[in-house]
């Protein structure tokens with residue numbers, strides 16, 4: 091029986107361990123923290139268990155849906171309606187027909203409500219400006235500014251790209267973020283038509299899905315599945331060395347030292363690059379851009395003025411205030427199962443902040459009031475929790491996808507070693523799960 095070590099017990103590691111166990115390997119999963127699931131995690135707050143890391147996944151592709159079904163979980167759609175955008179002086183619904191904030195119909199009422207009529211006409215001019223840059227435009231910031239003007243970039247694209255991918259559009263590779271955008275631009279002659287053609291090809295229905303009870307149930311179900319398959323699960327065990335040892339790999343750490351035929355490195359990028367350096371060489375792993383820290387605050391609050399979902403499923407902030415929340419998810423409005431699990435008038439709000447910050451209840455309630463449009467009171471909070479996270483640098487950060495390709499080529503040359511996880515597969519569970527299911531080369 092082939093022995094396989096999986097280093098890291100986030101979703102990538104759990105899925106890779108499951109695939110190896112299904113192939114018939116003798117699998118050991120080694121996780122440094124006291125829990126499994128990594129950035130898929132939950133907190134018990136105000137009597138309800140809610141996601142404090144990932145809370146949905148892209149519905150494009152079927153891998154997550156198939157896994158969810160195989161594990162006996164129930165996939166659910168969020169409510170229709172979508173999110174809002176917080177401007178300096180008002181909140182408006184996020185325009186519907188768009189890709190990453192780039193409007194397909196620049197003169198539509200919902201676009202004009204955000205950027206104003208003059209800027210909407212400037213954006214519409216995209217339809218008549220000849221596209222002289224046929225070929226690959228790498229810079230999202232330049233592409234949007236050139237075709238549609240500053241307002242579209244600042245008020246529509248930046249909040250979405252920053253809020254969803256943690257990326258400044260100036261650092262974002264257009265094609266890595268919106269696969270097919272260059273081809274569609276060349277074929278249709280304008281950016282807005284390219285957006286319409288990409289949207290036309292998209293599946294009908296919600297862009298994201300979730301799991302009844304929360305996405306954290308995916309991690310719990312994977313752990314149960316691995317136990318049932320006889321996988322050895324080691325928690326609180328850090329790995330700091332993965333080195334070739336004859337035909338095998340030696341996996342070691344302060345309290346662990348064993349040999350395996352296969353090793354799957356499934357840690358976040360920083361740790362993975364440290365582990366890979368000995369095998370692929372320093373030049374492949376050095377000089378990567380840093381990831382970003384963020385903090386999620388969950389508030390459970392009694393206030394029936396939230397019953398009407400005043401900001402749909404949540405709000406992205408376009409006009410940032412330093413230190414204030416950058417997004418609000420009205421979780422109990424977004425997910426019907428959560429609303430049903432709560433007493434009438436009780437709500438779950440999830441605030442996102444940049445960096446690792448300590449947010450007290452008063453500050454969270456003040457931010458939630460501004461973003462929900464309801465003057466909430468700290469005394470109505472029945473529970474709160476927060477958690478800080480490190481996010482890997484996005485695959486769509488300029489130059490990073492080329493680095494990943496080089497790293498993967500170097501790893502593929504090494505018999506018995508593979509690497510999975512969000513830092514190589516791309517942000518988001520759909521990409522992470524798909525990638526972690528690939529058989530080793």
Ligand SMILES: Cc1cc2nc3c(=O)[nH]c(=O)nc-3n(C[C@H](O)[C@H](O)[C@H](O)COP(=O)(O)OP(=O)(O)OC[C@H]3O[C@@H](n4cnc5c(N)ncnc54)[C@H](O)[C@@H]3O)c2cc1C
Nearest residue numbers: 098100101102122128129143144145146329511512518519
């Ligand atoms: C706040 C937040 C919200 C998100 N929302 C969404 C969302 O709604 N939809 C979506 O699709 N994605 C979302 N994501 C992204 C998604 O959660 C991640 O892409 C995914 O969970 C990453 O999985 P992973 O296994 O690659 O990494 P991780 O989950 O980080 O797992 C890596 C594991 O390796 C362990 N480890 C690290 N070093 C070592 C070592 N030396 N030895 C042993 N173990 C080690 C870590 O403890 C960790 O458990 C969100 C992420 C965050 C932080």
